[in-house]
Amino acid sequence: MFDVLIHQFWSLTIAGxxxxxxxxxxxxxxxxxxxxxxxxxxxxxxxxxWGTFGTVITxxxxxxxxxxxxxxxxxxxxLVLITALLMSMFVAALTAVFVELxxxxxxxxxxxxxxxxxxxxxxxxIALQEVMRLLTSSRPVGSPRILExxxxxxxxxxxxxxxxxxxxxxxxxxxxxxxxxxxxxRMGKAIRAVSQNEDAAKLMGVNLNRVIxxxxxxxxxxxxxxxxxxxxxxxxxxxxIGFTMGMAAFTAAVLGGIGNIRGAFFxxxxxxxxxxxxxxxxxxxxxxxxxxVVLVLVLLFKPNGLFGEAVQQTRA
Amino acid sequence: xxxxxxxxxxxxxxxxxVFGVASASTAQAAKHKAKVVYIAYxxxxxxxxxxxxxxxxxxxxxxxxxxxxxxxNKKKFNVKVVSVDDQGDPAVASTVAPGIGANKNVLGVVGxxxxxxxxxxxxxxxxxxxxxxxxxxxxxxxxxxxxxDFGGPVFHRVVGKDDxxxxxxxxxxxQGVSSAKVFVFDDQSAYAVPxxxxxxxxxxxxxxxxxVGGDSVxxxxxxxxxxxxxxxxxxATVVIYTGYYSQAAVFIxxxxxxxxTAIFAGGDGVFNQEFPKLAGAAAEGSRITxxxxxxxxxxxxxxxxxxxxxxxxxxxxxxxxxxxxxxxxGIKKGNTTRAKMLKFVKxxxxxxxxxxxxxxxxxxxxxxxxxxxxTSKGGVLVNTGIVK
Numbered sequence: 200m201f202d203v204l205i206h207q208f209w210s211l212t213i214a215g216x217x218x219x220x221x222x223x224x225x226x227x228x229x230x231x232x233x234x235x236x237x238x239x240x241x242x243x244x245x246x247x248x249w250g251t252f253g254t255v256i257t258x259x260x261x262x263x264x265x266x267x268x269x270x271x272x273x274x275x276x277x278l279v280l281i282t283a284l285l286m287s288m289f290v291a292a293l294t295a296v297f298v299e300l301x302x303x304x305x306x307x308x309x310x311x312x313x314x315x316x317x318x319x320x321x322x323x324x325i326a327l328q329e330v331m332r333l334l335t336s337s338r339p340v341g342s343p344r345i346l347e348x349x350x351x352x353x354x355x356x357x358x359x360x361x362x363x364x365x366x367x368x369x370x371x372x373x374x375x376x377x378x379x380x381x382x383x384x385r386m387g388k389a390i391r392a393v394s395q396n397e398d399a400a401k402l403m404g405v406n407l408n409r410v411i412x413x414x415x416x417x418x419x420x421x422x423x424x425x426x427x428x429x430x431x432x433x434x435x436x437x438x439x440i441g442f443t444m445g446m447a448a449f450t451a452a453v454l455g456g457i458g459n460i461r462g463a464f465f466x467x468x469x470x471x472x473x474x475x476x477x478x479x480x481x482x483x484x485x486x487x488x489x490x491x492v493v494l495v496l497v498l499l500f501k502p503n504g505l506f507g508e509a510v511q512q513t514r515a
Numbered sequence: 516x517x518x519x520x521x522x523x524x525x526x527x528x529x530x531x532x533v534f535g536v537a538s539a540s541t542a543q544a545a546k547h548k549a550k551v552v553y554i555a556y557x558x559x560x561x562x563x564x565x566x567x568x569x570x571x572x573x574x575x576x577x578x579x580x581x582x583x584x585x586x587x588n589k590k591k592f593n594v595k596v597v598s599v600d601d602q603g604d605p606a607v608a609s610t611v612a613p614g615i616g617a618n619k620n621v622l623g624v625v626g627x628x629x630x631x632x633x634x635x636x637x638x639x640x641x642x643x644x645x646x647x648x649x650x651x652x653x654x655x656x657x658x659x660x661x662x663x664d665f666g667g668p669v670f671h672r673v674v675g676k677d678d679x680x681x682x683x684x685x686x687x688x689x690q691g692v693s694s695a696k697v698f699v700f701d702d703q704s705a706y707a708v709p710x711x712x713x714x715x716x717x718x719x720x721x722x723x724x725x726x727v728g729g730d731s732v733x734x735x736x737x738x739x740x741x742x743x744x745x746x747x748x749x750x751a752t753v754v755i756y757t758g759y760y761s762q763a764a765v766f767i768x769x770x771x772x773x774x775x776t777a778i779f780a781g782g783d784g785v786f787n788q789e790f791p792k793l794a795g796a797a798a799e800g801s802r803i804t805x806x807x808x809x810x811x812x813x814x815x816x817x818x819x820x821x822x823x824x825x826x827x828x829x830x831x832x833x834x835x836x837x838x839x840x841x842x843x844x845g846i847k848k849g850n851t852t853r854a855k856m857l858k859f860v861k862x863x864x865x866x867x868x869x870x871x872x873x874x875x876x877x878x879x880x881x882x883x884x885x886x887x888x889x890t891s892k893g894g895v896l897v898n899t900g901i902v903k
Binding site (some may be wrong): 202203206210214218234265267337338339341344348350360429433434435437439440474478483484485486487 | 545
């Protein structure tokens with residue numbers, strides 16, 4: 200039972216960390232919105248899915264790579280990768296702002312209750328998914344290989360591949376930039392102020408609409424970056440991939456403590472590793488079961504998640 | 516053609532008026548006018564699975580075209596095909612089946628194409644006593660009298676069940692591999708889990724082959740690293756996946772990137788030209804069992820098909836052609852009520868265009884399964900002939 204884990208421990212760990220970082224970036228999309236609005240952005244999974252198409256379109260249509268063409272090299276490689284990353288972030292951020300505008304803003308202005316917004320978010324997520332289903336005729340879409348998956352080195356018998364290394368390093372950098380932005384920038388301060396007390400922040404002259412739009416934008420940027428790494432590693436997308444990834448990232452956010460940016464970081468990483476180890480030891484059919492058993496256990500002892508917001512900060 | 520019939524009708528009735536024998540005129544008209552008879556095709560004609568349904572329906576239409584054009588049928592029958600689009604989806608099937616079930620003009624159905632849609636349609640067809648001959652519903656439970664999905668007495672199929680495909684896949688995957696160590700995994704779907712069981716049973720009969728491991732991976736998975744870790748630990752030389760092509764493409768890329776050179780094989784779920792397109796170079800050499808199409812049976816027939824229908828024959832064309840021919844034979848023998856047609860199909864003895872004998876057992880199955888082996892070469896799946 201454990202021999203797979205023992206033999207392949209380091210390969211599994213590297214794969215788990217790479218997957219974990221993708222989760223971290225998507226769960227930022229959930230956690231940021233929750234932090235500010237105290238609402239789950241159910242459309243974040245579809246924002247991710249739309250983001251993946253940003254990279255596919257860049258690779259396939261903008262730079263004309265095909266399934267059979269050689270991977271890019273040198274400067275061209277850097278150019279394509281960075282364009283694809285920016286494109287995915289752009290598409291996802293645009294989708295996120297659109298979601299806020301359509302599903303949240305008007306209802307918020309009218310002062311409807313939270314449940315109505317919840318339903319409208321689910322509604323727009325279905326609409327986003329169906330539009331993509333129709334655009335792609337329900338077919339899976341492959342992305343051409345841009346980054347050759349070179350094995351860089353071997354650590355304790357595990358292959359360290361270029362795409363995993365890039366994913367881990369770049370995702371970590373993007374995470375820290377976002378974290379600093381929230382911590383140090385003026386806008387970041389405003390976001391935190393709204394998160395702590397909406398009315399007080401408004402009285403202090405914070406433009407609520409701008410803060411909320413920025414929150415969706417930043418969440419969308421993080422989710423879009425995740426979409427880029429996802430395509431770079433897995434080279435595949437479909438109209439319905441958002442659900443699985445979104446569910447996992449949402450779980451990661453709750454595990455780490457939703458509303459908390461550091462929580463998303465640790466939640467995402469632990470979920471990535473937990474999924475990989477559980478699949479290897481118990482069989483992949485037990486992956487989801489293990490994840491949710493652990494989640495329940497964590498919530499039993501730490502109801503706000505591992506790094507959950509302090510009780511005095513929570514509202515209602 | 517229609518205009519001709521109308522014209523001759525007009526002439527006949529005019530003549531009848533002249534001679535003042537109105538009662539005789541109808542009898543005379545019936546003699547000259549071919550009887551319009553309906554059969555239906557049911558399968559996915561729109562949506563994500565549409566290509567399968569369109570391929571099958573083309574083969575049905577081809578069979579009908581040949582039948583209507585034959586001189587001995589020309590004056591007697593004019594067979595028309597009713598298209599029933601269930602999108603391959605049980606939920607859609609249960610909304611379209613009641614109409615066909617109740618329309619007594621439809622004498623028989625080629626289809627439904629998919630097992631899930633078949634199960635959803637069955638209650639209406641059983642109630643209507645409408646005979647079904649499916650070209651592609653392979654789920655074993657459909658012809659298992661102890662199962663709630665049992666389709667008798669109306670359900671028949673001219674395709675091999677998954678318990679015939681399993682051994683064929685096991686054989687094809689391990690061909691030319693001495694003492695094959697096989698790793699088998701499924702995608703947890705109602706199609707893949709039983710098929711995995713039949714593959715494992717089939718492997719027991721392959722000399723020297725052994726099952727060294729397995730896994731069951733949800734069909735939403737994109738990260739296969741745990742499964743690949745298991746494959747590597749097990750030392751497998753052959754990996755068989757019983758799920759569908761989109762997942763298989765993601766998996767095979769990751770397997771090759773991990774440095775493994777094990778042979779990859781899959782069943783008819785992976786059998787789709789999209790598979791090598793999605794997986795690129797990683798798909799090269801993959802072994803897949805599927806259905807061959809008319810081209811694998813007769814080049815002459817395929818050429819005629821292309822001439823008549825304007826497109827090449829596609830998936831399950833042999834099976835759909837056979838199924839349609841059984842119903843057409845019934846019509847030719849004058850079985851123009853549902854009850855007669857059902858009885859005719861039940862006792863049918865004939866030959867498939869593939870040369871196999873078609874006789875249905877009491878549960879609606881035939882005794883053979885035609886599974887062709889395909890291998891991925893240069894981005895396309897190439898037919899290597901029927902797996903024997």
